[in-house]
Amino acid sequence: MTTVVYxxxxxxxxxxxxxxxxxxxxxxxxxxxxxxxxxxAVVGAGLVLNMVAGRHLDNLVLLVTISLIGFIGSVTVARFVTDRK
Amino acid sequence: MVNDVIVSVLLVGGALMSLAAGIGLVRFPDLLSRMHAATKPQVLGLLLFLLALAVEFESWPLVPVLVLCWIFQLLTSPVSAHMVGRAGYRTRHLRRDLLTLDELDDVVARAAEGDPAGPDRTEATRREAGGGTA
Known part of the structure; x- marks a missing residue:
């Protein structure tokens, strides 16, 4: 199991x-x-890996938060990209 | 023992999804093809990792939380991909020579023709409202 985590x-x-x-x-x-x-996404994967390795569930809230932050971030940036010539 | 094997396969599979996205981001030529690569770890990779978590802990109360987490990602990632793709199309961050078919081009042309106030107004409203023809 340790090998797999590594x-x-x-x-x-x-x-x-x-x-x-x-x-x-x-x-x-x-x-x-x-x-x-x-x-x-990779950070979220690392959080799950950490939970599996340490057999705890502390990071579940962080997992949801990270996907929320990614959503807000990319939508905000894409919204303000305009066609400047 | 069997659980360990399943968890190992799921974890390595999810990690390989992330690796595929990384390689795709570096190697692919333009924004739209990079977007195609980038969705792999966001949906499928997360699914594999959450399944690994569920198999590892073997507890039913955990499953709704994991399903909620995945559904949330499933709802948000198409929206952000749509926004990024639309902004990329408008700012011409795509290589036309790589496209086999551009269905949006006809729609944009027809909307620009049909607009009675002319292309100037279309351009202005598009920039202002962020909605519009495309």
Whole structure:
């Protein structure tokens, strides 16, 4: 079980690094928003992994909060992206 | 023992969804294809992780909370994806040469033609209201 947690954690770490690379490089702000949404999804996955590894349920509220924050964040940014020429 | 195997498979599967999204974000050429990759960990990855949690704890009172969490993500992620996609389409953050079909193009053209006040007003209301033709 410990091995599985480490393996999944390693894969998540690689995923978050790739997403952060896109968030830094991303040519437009929408690319960055998208990449940061993926980062939030990976953070949520890490919270679940932490709950499975430690056999506790403390992070469930955080999980819902994180998806709420991701929703509000990306909708707000997308709303204010306008066509400036 | 069996539970451990199931939980392991679900956890690694969910992590691989995140990895697929990361690779897709780096390798795909434009915004719309990156959006396609980015939805994998948000819905399917979260589902696998929540299933792993449910199998690990084996308690029925936990299930409604997990279902609520997943339904919430399921309701919010299409809305935000729609907003991002719409903003991307309007600000032309897409590569037209990669599109096989653009159904929205005809609709936008027809709406611009049919508007009696002309394209200027359409442009103004679109920017102001955020709604409009597209």
């Amino acid at each position: 393996v999944a954690g390693g894969i998540l770490a690689i995923a978050v690094l790739l997403a952060l690379y896109r968030a830094v490089r991303g040519p437009s702000i929408l690319d960055r928003v998208l990449a940061l949404d993926v980062v939030l």
